[in-house]
Amino acid sequence: xxxxxxxxxxxxxxxxxxxxxxxxxxxxxxxxxxxxxxxxxxxxxxxxxxxxxxxxxxxxxxxxxxxxxxxxxxxxxxxxxxxxxxxxxxxxxxxxxxxxxxxxxxxxxxxxxxxxxxxxxxxxxxxxxxxxxxxxxxxxxxxxxxxxxxxxxxxxxxxxxxxxxxxxxxxxxxxxxxxxxxxxxxxxxxxxxxxxxxxxxxx
Amino acid sequence: xxxxxxxxxxxxxxxxxxxxxxxxxxxxxxxxxxxxxxxxxxxxxxxxxxxxxxxxxxxxxxxxxxxxxxxxxxxxxxxxxxxxxxxxxxxxxxxxxxxxxxxxxxxxxxxxxxxxxxxxxxxxxxxxxxxxxxxxxxxxxxxxxxxxxxxxxxxxxxxxxxxxxxxxxxxxxxxxxxxxxxxxxxxxxxxxxxxxxxxxxxxxxxxxxxxxxxxxxxxxxxxxxxxxxxxxxxxxxxxxxxxxxxxxxxxxxxxxxxxxxxxxxxxxxxxxxxxxxxxxxxxxxxxxxxxxxxxxxxxxxxxxxxxxxxxxxxxxxxxxxxxxxxxxxxxxxxxxxxxxxxxxxxxxxxxxxxxxxxxxxxxxxxxxxxxxxxxxxxxxxxxxxxxxxxxxxxxxxxxxxxxxxxxxxxxxxxxxxxxxxxxxxxxxxxxxxxxxxxxxxxxxxxxxxxxxxxxxxxxxxxxxxxxxxxxxxxxxxxxxxxxxxxxxxxxxxxxxxxxxxxxxxxxxxxxxxxxxxxxxxxxxxxxxxxxxxxxxxxxxxxxxxxxxxxxxxxxxxxxxxxxxxxxxxxxxxxxxxxxxxxxxxxxxxxxxxxxxxxxxxxxxxxxxxxxxxxxxxxxxxxxxxxxxxxxxxxxxxxxxxxxxxxxxxxxxxxxxxxxxxxxxxxxxxxxxxxxxxxxxxxxxxxxxxxxxxxxxxxxxxxxxxxxxxxxxxxxxxxxxxxxxxxxxxxxxxxxxxxxxxxxx
Numbered sequence: 001x002x003x004x005x006x007x008x009x010x011x012x013x014x015x016x017x018x019x020x021x022x023x024x025x026x027x028x029x030x031x032x033x034x035x036x037x038x039x040x041x042x043x044x045x046x047x048x049x050x051x052x053x054x055x056x057x058x059x060x061x062x063x064x065x066x067x068x069x070x071x072x073x074x075x076x077x078x079x080x081x082x083x084x085x086x087x088x089x090x091x092x093x094x095x096x097x098x099x100x101x102x103x104x105x106x107x108x109x110x111x112x113x114x115x116x117x118x119x120x121x122x123x124x125x126x127x128x129x130x131x132x133x134x135x136x137x138x139x140x141x142x143x144x145x146x147x148x149x150x151x152x153x154x155x156x157x158x159x160x161x162x163x164x165x166x167x168x169x170x171x172x173x174x175x176x177x178x179x180x181x182x183x184x185x186x187x188x189x190x191x192x193x194x195x196x197x198x199x200x201x202x203x
Numbered sequence: 204x205x206x207x208x209x210x211x212x213x214x215x216x217x218x219x220x221x222x223x224x225x226x227x228x229x230x231x232x233x234x235x236x237x238x239x240x241x242x243x244x245x246x247x248x249x250x251x252x253x254x255x256x257x258x259x260x261x262x263x264x265x266x267x268x269x270x271x272x273x274x275x276x277x278x279x280x281x282x283x284x285x286x287x288x289x290x291x292x293x294x295x296x297x298x299x300x301x302x303x304x305x306x307x308x309x310x311x312x313x314x315x316x317x318x319x320x321x322x323x324x325x326x327x328x329x330x331x332x333x334x335x336x337x338x339x340x341x342x343x344x345x346x347x348x349x350x351x352x353x354x355x356x357x358x359x360x361x362x363x364x365x366x367x368x369x370x371x372x373x374x375x376x377x378x379x380x381x382x383x384x385x386x387x388x389x390x391x392x393x394x395x396x397x398x399x400x401x402x403x404x405x406x407x408x409x410x411x412x413x414x415x416x417x418x419x420x421x422x423x424x425x426x427x428x429x430x431x432x433x434x435x436x437x438x439x440x441x442x443x444x445x446x447x448x449x450x451x452x453x454x455x456x457x458x459x460x461x462x463x464x465x466x467x468x469x470x471x472x473x474x475x476x477x478x479x480x481x482x483x484x485x486x487x488x489x490x491x492x493x494x495x496x497x498x499x500x501x502x503x504x505x506x507x508x509x510x511x512x513x514x515x516x517x518x519x520x521x522x523x524x525x526x527x528x529x530x531x532x533x534x535x536x537x538x539x540x541x542x543x544x545x546x547x548x549x550x551x552x553x554x555x556x557x558x559x560x561x562x563x564x565x566x567x568x569x570x571x572x573x574x575x576x577x578x579x580x581x582x583x584x585x586x587x588x589x590x591x592x593x594x595x596x597x598x599x600x601x602x603x604x605x606x607x608x609x610x611x612x613x614x615x616x617x618x619x620x621x622x623x624x625x626x627x628x629x630x631x632x633x634x635x636x637x638x639x640x641x642x643x644x645x646x647x648x649x650x651x652x653x654x655x656x657x658x659x660x661x662x663x664x665x666x667x668x669x670x671x672x673x674x675x676x677x678x679x680x681x682x683x684x685x686x687x688x689x690x691x692x693x694x695x696x697x698x699x700x701x702x703x704x705x706x707x708x709x710x711x712x713x714x715x716x717x718x719x720x721x722x723x724x725x726x727x728x729x730x731x732x733x734x735x736x737x738x739x740x741x742x743x744x745x746x747x748x749x750x751x752x753x754x755x756x757x758x759x760x761x762x763x764x765x766x767x768x769x770x771x772x773x774x775x776x777x778x779x780x781x782x783x784x785x786x787x788x789x790x791x792x793x794x795x796x797x798x799x800x801x802x803x804x805x806x807x808x809x810x811x812x813x814x815x816x817x818x819x820x821x822x823x824x825x826x827x828x829x830x831x832x833x834x835x836x837x838x839x840x841x842x843x844x845x846x847x848x849x850x851x852x853x854x855x856x857x858x859x860x861x862x863x864x865x866x867x868x869x870x871x872x873x874x875x876x877x878x879x880x881x882x883x884x885x886x887x888x889x890x891x892x893x894x895x896x897x898x899x900x901x902x903x904x905x906x907x908x909x910x911x912x913x914x915x916x917x918x919x920x921x922x923x924x925x926x927x928x929x930x931x932x933x934x935x936x937x938x939x940x941x942x943x944x945x946x947x
Contacts, residue, residue, distance in 0.1 A: 022236035051253035056242035090242045098233040141235045 017149075019141030022094050026077050027137050034123070035134035041126050042111070048126075049115070052106040056093055059085055096139045097130065103147075104203050128153070150201075241277060252277055259286050259744025261660050261672040262300040263653040265790060266354055266379075266582065267291060267422040268662040269300060270744045273654065273677040280304060280654050280677040285424070288745045290667035292424040298803060299788055300424075305797040306652050307681070311636050311870030313649035314685035324637075324647060329687065335646055336692070337699050339629045343602040345371035351591050353607035354379050356580035357659035357671070358715055362693040363606075364577075369700035370602070376591040379583030380613040380791040380881065381862075383421065384894050385541035387582065389550035393493065393558070393759050397582075398664045400568040401533055403443075404432035408529035410446045410522070412470045412553045414537030415453035418806070419785045422664040430458075444525060448473065448514075449539045450898075451782035451817065451859040452852030454806045461518075464854040467780040467898055469512040470540035471549035471766065473519075475500045476508030478552070478559045480523045491563065493759040496555040499766070513854075526556075531565040533557070539782065542898030547891035548764045555759070564755045570665040571750035574725060578671075580663040586893040588614055595623040602629045606650075606689060611639040612866065613791050615884035615895065616841050633689050636796060638869050649686045654678065656688045657712050659719070668727075669748040675741055690714065725749055765890060777901035781838060782817075782859040783880040789863025792879070796870035805861070808848055809916035814877025816843075816904070817850040817859035826904070833909040836860060838902045841883035846911050858902055 033039050041048070044061060048054035063085050072078050084091050099105055114125040123134060131142030143149055241252075249256055255276040262269045262283070270289025273280045283301055287294035316332030317324035327335075340348070348370040350363055354377060367375045387397035403409060403416075403426060416426040433443035447459035450467040465473060478500040481487060509516050526532060536553035543549060557567050573579045588610060594600050603624075614620040624630055624643045632644035641647045650656070658674035680686055690711025697705045708714040719740065720733040727747035729736050740746055785791075788800035795801070801812050808815060816836050818828055828834060832847045836858055845860060853859050864877025887899040 019235050047251050047253065051251045053253035055252040056240045058243040058246050060243075060245045085244075088244050090244050092239045093242065094236040095233075095238045095240050096235045098235070098238060100233060145233075 017142065017144045019096070021140050022096055022138060024093055024138045025091050026080055026093075028077075028093075029137045030133045030139060031135060031137060041122050041133070042115075048107040049111045051108055052104065054107045056091075059090060096141050097145060099145060102202055104201055105150075147201075250278075255281065258675060258677050259288070259673065259742060260654070260677055261658070261674040261744070262296065262303060263658075263660070263674070264299045264303050264794065265423075266663060267424060268660045268672055269296060269424050270672055271296060271300060272744070275677055278678055280307065286744050288743050289672065290670055290745070291422060291662060291664075291672075293428060295424050295428060297424050297427075297787065299790075299794065299800065302788070302794065302797045302799045303653060305799055306635065306794075307654040309635070309652075309796060309870065311796055311872075312652070312682070312686070313635065313637060313641075313647065314682045316649060317637070317641075317644075317647040319645040324642075324644070329684070332646060332648060333692075333695060336631060336648070337696065339646075340370055340602050340604075340631070340696065341699070343370055343372075343629075346374075347599060347601040348372040348603070349374040349376060349591060349594060349600050350604045351376045351378055351588075351606070351608060351610065352581075352583075353377070354581060354583040354663070355607070356661040356663070357578050358718055359658055359690060359693075360579075360581055361577055362690060362697070362711075362714075365701075366604070366693045366696050369697055374591075374594065374600075376587040377581045377583040378585065378588040378591070378608050378610065380585065380608075381419075381538070381785055382582070382584040382894060383538070383541075384582070384584035384586070385546045385550050385889050385892050386536055388892050389536065389541075389547055389554050392762050393551065393554045394563060394567060394569065395756050395760070396569045396753070398570065400570045400666060401426075401429075401535070402566045402568060403429035403533060405440075406433060406443060406531055406533045406562075406566045407440055408444050408446070408525055408532035409433065409535065410448070410526070410532065410556070411455060411459075411535040412474065412537060412549075413447075413449035413453070413539030413541075414535035415455045415785070416535065416537075417458060418454035418787045419790070420455075420537055422662070422666070423787065425664070425666050444529060446522065446525065449537070450780065450854040450857045451539065451784055452807060452850075453784070454787070456852070457807055461521075462852075463514055463518060463522075464852075466511070466513040466854065467539070467782070467857055468543045468545070468549075470536075471545065471552040472503060472508055473512045473514060474534075474549070474552040474556055475503040476505065476512075476519065477523060477526065478556055479503050480505065480519075481526060481556075481559050484523075484527065491561070491758050492558050493555055493762050495762050495764055496552065496558070499552070499764045526560060530560065531562045532560055533562055533566045534560065538785070539898050541889070541894075542896045544887055544890055544896055544899060545766050546889040546894070546896055548766050551762050551764060555762070558759050563759075567755070569753040569755050571669050571748075571752050573661060573669050574748065574750055575722075578659065578661055580661050582663045584892070585895040586888075589618070589893070589895075592618050592620065592623055595626050598626055600627045602631070603627045604631045604633070605640055605644070606633040609638045609640045609791075609793065611643060612869075612879065613881050615886070616882045617884070617886045633692070636870050639867055642868050648689075648692060649682075650689045650692075651676075651680060651686050655680050655686070657690060657715055659715060669750045671726075671746040671748060673740055673744050673746065719746075767890070774901055777838065777903050779822075779856055779858045779902050779904060780854075780898065781836070781880065781883070781900040781902045782853070782857050783884070783897055783900075784817075784859050784861045786861045786863055789861065792863040792866065792869075792873075792881075795863050795866050795873035795876070798872045801872055801876070804916040807852060808850060810848065811914055811916070812876060813914060814845050814861060814864040815848040815913065816845045817853045817857075818847050818904070819853050819855040819857070820849050820851055822855050823847065823849045826906070828904075828906060829910075831911050831913045833907045833911055835905050835907055836880075836883070836902050837905070838883045838885055838900045840885050840900070843878040843880065843883055844907060844909075845878045846913055848913055848915075858904060 034041060044057040045054040062081055066078060114120045115122055129143055133139060255274040257272045257274055259272050262271045269292035270286030271283045272286045274282045283296060285292045285294040285296040315326040316329055318327045318332060318335055349372060350367045352363055355363060364375055390399055391397045414420045417423060417430060436442040445459040446461045447456040448463040448465050449456055450465055452462060456462045478496060482497060482500060505516060505519060509519055534553055534556040536550045540549045540553060557563050610620045621643060630644045631646045632641040633648050633650045634641040635650060635652060654677045660672045688711050694705060694708060694711055694714060716737060720737055723729040723736045725748060727749055786805060788803050789795055804811050816834060828847050830849050833844055834847045836843045836845060860880040862880055865879025866873040885900040887896040889896055
């Protein structure tokens with residue numbers, strides 16, 4: 001339906017994306033943990049640097065800290081947390097930032113590159129896709145996470161070359177893609193293997 | 204349409220322009236809050252979402268029992284690969300093995316026990332099912348119980364035997380519809396071992412009488428690996444030459460340098476003719492050849508052999524010359540040579556060629572003997588099914604347990620298995636699906652898939668030393684409340700019957716653990732610490748048994764050849780021989796409900812999702828049959844209506860019909876698809892072993908006037924295989940231009 005509407009409108013205007021706030025079993029306050037407390041995202045999302053998914057932290061992780069934080073023990077959210085722990089049951093959080101099954105996005109690659117290799121601050125690195133999580137309670141999708149949106153970023157920083165064959169496959173699928181005047185060799189070898197090859201994301 | 208909100212409108216607006224033209228091609232954005240994230244409470248340290256871990260186990264899809272390693276991610280098994288530690292498959296795995304995940308995730312798996320109540324099977328809880336099992340089997344009188352299983356080895360075999368004994372009986376029948384027993388008996392006589400070790404890669408020539416060792420015979424993945432080395436020329440040996448002699452082309456036959464279409468049943472005649480020619484040639488040492496073979500061979504001169512077998516004198520001479528020039532060689536005997544009244548004599552004559560050619564001790568060796576006989580492989584045969592049927596018919600059985608076989612489907616119609624099963628009052632079937640046999644049961648117990656269960660296996664064919672392979676769950680049960688391990692169920696029975704012996708074992712896992720750890724001194728490199736040994740065994744997946752190598756005898760034991768019935772008179776009523784072909788993916792029909800295997804094109808005909816009857820082009824022309832004609836294939840025991848496929852890879856007097864299809868009750872992918880040639884087999888048996896003579900059924904064929912379209916990869920048009928519609932998909936050269944005859 002959206003596709004049809006898009007075809008009908010055919011307007012090229014860029015507007016900010018805003019996702020719906022999802023009702024979660026526990027309204028987890030990112031603003032407190034990442035904002036007020038300044039905890040590194042990867043302290044809880046410990047899989048992000050090691051796996052293609054960042055994962056929901058295991059319940060044990062929450063309990064690990066909260067069993068010794070007496071000041072908030074009587075808060076309704078924490079009580080609920082311990083209820084799940086006593087039942088040894090995972091909290092059924094809903095997915096907020098989900099990708100279709102035919103897309104293979106790797107958290108590990110992005111974290112390793114931007115956080116560990118280039119040393120950029122964690123809130124900036126995660127924020128590329130997830131926005132300002134420090135200002136949210138439960139996470140809200142702030143970017144569309146479509147292919148066009150992915151490419152827009154890679155395109156901006158690492159334009160494809162007009163010269164050589166590397167751009168061809170991407171060009172077929174994405175005909176309006178901006179191509180650089182640089183030769184293929186001129187494009188950073190590391191990034192030119194990125195999304196310019198369909199297979200990198202669609203394995 | 205009415206849910207199209209402002210936000211969606213803006214979202215679409217934002218992706219106008221370029222995206223508009225290709226929007227339909229997948230600018231997919233997934234809505235938030237639809238799916239639930241799977242998270243963990245207290246995961247193991249190695250458990251990282253999105254990252255796979257690997258566990259070793261054993262493939263149970265056929266009797267080869269290759270080692271496998273399963274990739275498990277987020278608690279789900281995704282894919283199997285071969286286990287490099289296994290001497291059988293050395294890290295390789297065939298398509299059948301790959302497909303075993305589809306047994307595991309199959310939508311038709313039983314998820315609750317079924318108990319017969321007033322004529323129909325009704326789902327019950329495991330508590331009810333277990334009490335029905337224990338109480339009703341306890342009521343069995345001494346000697347009126349039987350356990351029918353497929354080929355079984357390891358500790359499950361011990362539990363099966365002990366369960367049978369605890370219920371006052373000694374009747375454990377091991378049934379294998381594709382039994383190789385004729386071969387095993389002949390090999391045992393000639394070489395002193397049922398499964399001699401075949402060193403194909405050391406041979407310069409393989410002459411196989413119908414042994415489809417690359418696809419379906421004994422241990423196909425192992426033999427395929429050896430075959431690759433056999434085909435490679437090295438400094439010490441030339442590229443190996445393969446000659447395949449069989450009435451209907453197998454995959455091995457298609458790979459052969461020379462494929463010889465022999466008149467069915469005359470394989471032994473050719474073998475003796477070859478023996479005669481080799482023994483009477485100048486310079487033959489003689490010596491170790493069994494006297495009975497030498498005596499019998501003398502009567503088979505070239506003229507007689509060529510007349511009886513239909514093999515031309517020129518081909519015969521070439522074969523003799525190849526055998527003389529290329530040493531060592533290996534001569535193999537397979538099901539198409541063994542499935543006759545005189546099948547044992549055929550097998551003996553064929554295998555004796557290894558003595559004539561001096562292969563024994565070079566390419567035919569003896570494996571070590573397994574020190575613990577009680578867990579040794581019980582390979583199964585068809586004679587035991589007849590004994591089981593006879594016991595049922597005589598009304599000697601009240602309670603029967605059936606596991607891992609589907610006799611109502613795979614027994615020939617003349618045995619009337621379905622009717623006979625009615626005579627037992629309490630039939631318990633352990634099954635993953637409600638198959639034809641389970642449908643007749645009084646109690647159906649849904650068992651774990653091979654990827655959820657524990658086990659140990661001792662492969663019947665041992666390429667290196669003696670290996671015991673470990674089977675462990677690759678993931679949690681898909682239906683924790685629905686299925687159980689057969690080991691656990693049998694332990695329940697044993698705990699009730701013999702509490703003092705079995706009360707110490709909490710479950711099948713505990714039993715296996717205790718049994719192996721206690722006997723760990725028997726294994727190569729076993730650590731002193733029991734837990735360390737157990738962990739090593741599970742992570743490696745394979746245990747090597749300490750056993751001394753056996754030496755081959757210098758001389759063969761004496762054999763008696765009984766060739767009566769070898770020469771078949773022409774039969775005007777049933778002019779054709781039926782070749783019930785084994786397909787690697789289907790085997791005896793147990794894998795018919797796996798869509799990957801149904802979808803895999805048959806290697807030679809490229810037909811998918813169906814059965815067919817292979818008819819030689821000359822025969823088809825004579826009878827006016829074209830591709831896709833529905834023909835009737837009728838034996839004295841029954842008939843099938845099946846589509847004809849014109850195939851040059853059969854002897855003109857043979858009709859090949861593949862096994863495995865024609866299920867009535869198995870699952871959504873198998874039911875009502877194709878035909879079941881087991882049903883029309885004639886009651887003909889090998890005289891020596893009593894095995895069902897699978898290739899001895901005589902049939903006639905006739906047109907029905909109905910025509911269908913053969914669904915196959917090579918294109919539906921008749922003859923498309925030759926032209927490939929002009930697209931040169933596979934560039935080929937006809938055999939006469941390839942000058943293969945120069946060498947072979």
